[in-house]
Amino acid sequence: MNMHKGPPIIGQLxxxxxxxxxxxxxxxxxxREGQEVDPEARAAYIAFFRxxxxxxxxxxEETILFPALNEHVEIxxxxxxxxxxxxxxxxxxxLVALLESADPGEPTLTAVLELAHLLWMHIDKENSVVLPEAGERLVRSGISSLEGLAEGPDEVAVREAVEPLVARWTPLEDDDLYRGDGCMACSAYGDTCGGIEKEWWNAWEWEQHLSYEE
Ligand SMILES: [Fe+2]
Ligand SMILES: [Fe+2]
Structure with a gap:
């Protein structure tokens, strides 16, 4: 069941x-803890990310969702x-290429932290702002059945290959990284992006917003 507002691809992503x-x-x-005892794990992680x-x-996202938003919602x-x-x-x-070429030990941790920070903040942007906003807009534009893809055999293989690693090296957050929802927490806000209202809202949305405020 799709718990998320929007076409099925939103919940899948x-x-x-x-x-x-x-x-x-x-x-x-x-x-941090496993490189020395489990050095061959690096190849499985790299294959998963690739x-x-x-x-x-x-x-x-790039070939189904974003083009649909561009075509049907003029994003x-x-x-x-x-x-x-x-x-x-x-x-x-x-960053995955950098990780592959990094020396084992400390340099690998540096490469891993850069990749992890990027992906954590990327997921926060998508989960808290872009996907919910995209789902609502697609439905409003009559696009309510857009679906994602099913995994192929290569994708199943790399995902299954990392499952024992996720069980062995249980997920660890980084307390040094601030994670938060919404545009205010976004690393791109005010830099390469003006925020969802400025970037995506149309005249009708602004009117609705202003009339609520009155
Ligand atoms: Fe993404
Ligand atoms: Fe994503």
Whole structure:
């Protein structure tokens, strides 16, 4: 059952974020506690981020959800939230490559922390603002049955390969990173994005908002 407002793809992407969160947290613990005893785990984490996070999850956002928002809701792709998210997807690819080339030990932890911080904040942006707002807008525009993709065999394989690692190196948050919901907590707010109201609201939404305030 889709618990989230919006077409089925919204609930699917939010559910997939839980899987990514688990693997990111596990990678973090492994980088701190597991590298020496379990060095071969790094390849399995890297394969997950390449094949599943980038090749499956981000791919659905970039080729299904974002184009639908652009086509049916006139949300721009070249600035605002969708540009921020697409740029972060590209940065994830760079950071995974960096992780692959990092020396074991301390340099790996540095690379892991950069990747983990990026993905945690990325998920916060999507879960707390972009996906709920996108879901409402798509439904309002008559797009209520947009679906995501099913995993292919390669995607199932890399996801299943990290499951024992997530059980062994249980997800660890980073207390040094502030995480929060909404635009005010967003790393891009006021920098590369003006916030959801400024970037996405149309004249009708502003009118509704102002009439509530009166
Ligand atoms: Fe994303
Ligand atoms: Fe996502």
């Amino acid at each position: 939010i559910a997939e974020h839980e899987i990514v969160e688990g693997v990111v947290g596990s990678l973090h613990r492994w980088a 094949v599943w996070a980038k090749g499956f999850h981000h791919q659905q 721009p792709l070249d600035h605002g939230p969708l540009k921020v998210l697409t740029d972060e997807h590209e940065r994830e690819v760079e």
